[in-house]
Amino acid sequence: MEIPESVKKRLTLPAEEHFYAGHTACQGCGASLGLRYVLKAYGKKTIVAIPACCSTIIAGAWPYNTLDANLFHTAFATTGAVISGIEAALKALGYKVKGEDGVMVVGWAGDGGTADIGLQALSGFLERGHDAVYIMYDNEAYMNTGIQRSGSTPYGAWTTNTPGGKRHFLEKRHKKKVIDIVIAHEIPYAATASDAYPEDFLRKLRKAQKIPGPSFIQLFAPCPTGWRSPTDKSIEIARLAVQTAYFPLFEYENGKYRINMPSPKKEPKPIEEFLKLQGRFKYMTKEDVETLQQWVNHEWEKLKKLAEVFG
Amino acid sequence: MEDTLFGEKKAEARKLAFTSVEQYPEAPISLGTTLSNFTGDWRTFMPVINEEKCVKCYICWKFCPEPAIYIKPDGYVAIDYDYCKGCGICANECPTNAITMEKEEK
Amino acid sequence: MTEYKPIKKVVSGNYAAAYGALHARVQVVAAYPITPQTSIIEKIAEFIANGETDIQYVPVESEHSAMAACIGASATGARVFTATAAQGLALMHEMLHWASGSRLPIVMVNANRALAPPWSVWDEQTDSLSQRDTGWMQFYAENNQEVYDGVLMAFKIAEDKRVSLPAMIVESAFILSHTYDIVEMIPQELVDEFLPPRDPLYTLTDFDNPISVGALATPNDYYEFRYKEAMAMERAKKVIKEVGREFGERFGRDYSQMIETYRTEDAEIVFMGMGSLMGTVKEAVDVLRKEGYKVGAVKVRWFRPFPKEELYQLAKEVPAIAVVDRNFSFGQEGILFNESKGVLFNTDARPLMKDYIVGLGGRDFTVNDVRTIARDMKKTLEKGKVKEEVVWYHLKR
Secondary structure: OOOOHHHHOOOOOOOOOOEOOOOOOOOOOHHHHHHHHHHHHHOOOEEEEEOOOHHHHHOOOOOEEOEOOEEEEOOHHHHHHHHHHHHHHHHHOOOOEOOOOOEEEEEEEEHHHHHHOOHHHHHHHHHHOOOOEEEEEEOOOEOOOOOEOOOOOOOOOOEOOEOEOOOOEOOOOOOOOHHHHHHOOOOOEEEEEEOOOHHHHHHHHHHHHHOOOOEEEEEEOOOHHHHOOOHHHHHHHHHHHHHOOOOOEEEEEOOEEEEEEOOOOOOOOOOHHHHOOOHHHOOOOHHHHHHHHHHHHHHHHHHHHHHHHOO | OOOOOOHHHHHHOOOOOOOOHHHOOOOOEOOEEHHHOOHHHHOOEEEEEOOOOOOOOOHHHHHOOOOOEEEOOOOOEEEOOOOOOOOOHHHHHOOOOOEEEEEOOO | OOOOOOEEEEEOHHHHHHHHHHHOOOOEEEEOOOOOOHHHHHHHHHHHHOOOOOOEEEEOOOHHHHHHHHHHHHHHOOOEEEEEOHHHHHHHHHHHHHHHHOOOOOEEEEEEOOOOOOOOOOOOOHHHHOOHHHOOEEEEOOOHHHHHHHHHHHHHHHHOOOOOOOEEEEEEOOOOOOOOEEEEEOOHHHHHHHOOOOOOOOOOOOOOOOOEEOOOOOOOOHHHHHHHHHHHHHHHHHHHHHHHHHHHHHHOOOOOOOEEEEOOOOOOEEEEEOOOHHHHHHHHHHHHHHOOOOEEEEEEOEEEOOOHHHHHHHHHHOOEEEEEEOOOOOOOOOHHHHHHHHHHOOOOOOOEEEEEEOOHHHOOOOHHHHHHHHHHHHHHHHHOOOOOOEEEOOOOO
């Protein structure tokens, strides 16, 4: 459908859709929304690789494709390697890769496929310097297999293999800082982004497109099913994750850190505001909340320092 | 079919079923889009738009994960109920409460 | 057609493989070092460094990623090559299925090496044979020439649209990989006539008509894709023979048969095996013939697809077959023995068959060993029945 020009001007995102409805993501799914944004940024001239994750299903069961772009379904551990191979082949075949008019090669993997089983292939991809964009959509657990903890699951979270119970057996480790591991590779561009701030996400996607070499974006993508949260609260929760500095938005570009949100000058909201909308945190004690708050504070201070020193 | 977000592509979308092995492609490549799959029947609550309250900010359009919200020639938004799963994000994010979630009578 | 004048080079099996890849105009190589394969990918790096090729070379961080990168590159539309051995091949296992299921004509050289533990770097076929169900074609080279020829033919067979399946060229650790021999190489323009650029079944570069590859198939659809793959492997038999014949016509070395028979015409006992040890066996046949034994040899070139019909024709004529298996399937027997017995079950061919487990972990296998097997087999033939089916031939007792 043609959107009137007068309206197009007022839209904060591209009007074009390259992500088809009719997919089978759960109601209020942040992963599907993120994929919609990625395709809005990059359009049809894109090759996406998706490993085992929710998006395997979201992207369409055979014989259907949810993406208006070429898509290669691949094995769990292989996103970084497969996009490396795609990029190498495009170059061998004479295509321009990345940049304004180049073919975009995108790895779209969940947190399990990135923080855990795919970490080695991600590292190889980053270190070798391929012209591709790796996006980790972070819903903080293995959601497609039915909510098991991943390296990216936060402290105190209920999952089906950290089920709480009499012995208070909840997730006992803090969220693995994949973005820090990525930055340790000193790639040209890495950033965090959130479904709640699509304009910021698209700006980062475009930056990732322009800057040669490997780019990495960690996208905070709420999962109402796994987080035991109301389906209409996905964006609200994602916004609170940023406002509490639990998941701050920042960029690392050619060695420099820049914080986008929340403002480093103001006190972030208390972590309870983020926790209270989600059933997965309901077994946390006061002490648990305090432990998580201290981790958030510590990480936030660290980031602010980095932005100060390497800004 | 009314002119919604996916217009012609929606009209062209077909459910594909194969009755003999010859009909299958040699490799497992896709042959169509998911637009043939109407997910509207997942819905319990349906979003209803009150145009009197709508300020055409397009926040609902922006945050729809399907996407099932489209913009009409008059600039107001509308919902393609063939796809809307009724998650309610649009109603929750609407700054003027122009969208309400109403229990759907089937 | 340009007149064929071979270029003779003294090279190792590994270098033969690298030259094969170079002459096949491979576009992407993604590989990880592992003994005894490493000098293949070293040589390819040298070709690039010397400006002989513009291959996109992806030095990956594991074999699992090597095969994944090859898969991504092949799906995009490039001609792709890699090499591995033993532990590396085992690590690739998941992705071997992915390559064949996506119907990608990747060619890989595997240097047969025994699997650990205990650690070994020496020759054994169990690594490649335990990948027999992955949907890859498997060609076992007897010598360096066959490694070179095999790589060139493998691309043509794998990329044939009737096939569209990956192929593995298998060479022995050290016995071929590191041993120098004369290899007749084919001038580039003649290779180009034989092997035109790849025309893929699909690519990921049609941006106006995008596709997805490998999406979830329900029980209602998955089955048909496996049948398609099974039929492609069946059709591969015909394509192998066609390409093998064409190769012979062009370059004088005929590969039109999936098995190679050697002095089997009037043989009472035939030794059957794969790979470099068949060189030893053939030499032993000549010696034993002089000593009065009526023996012959059968080399199984292609293990996948399996040369069922050829083995039946052979088994009809031969009273006794001694299979020499440089491999073993625990809880069963040697793998070639097992498979060749199996294909005869519903036929009228009933040769006496015995399995000799030889050379595991690189244990030397000599002409004398073949003589000992011949004596044992002759006794079996005289008795008219097999008592001990599987013989751990070298065992220290």
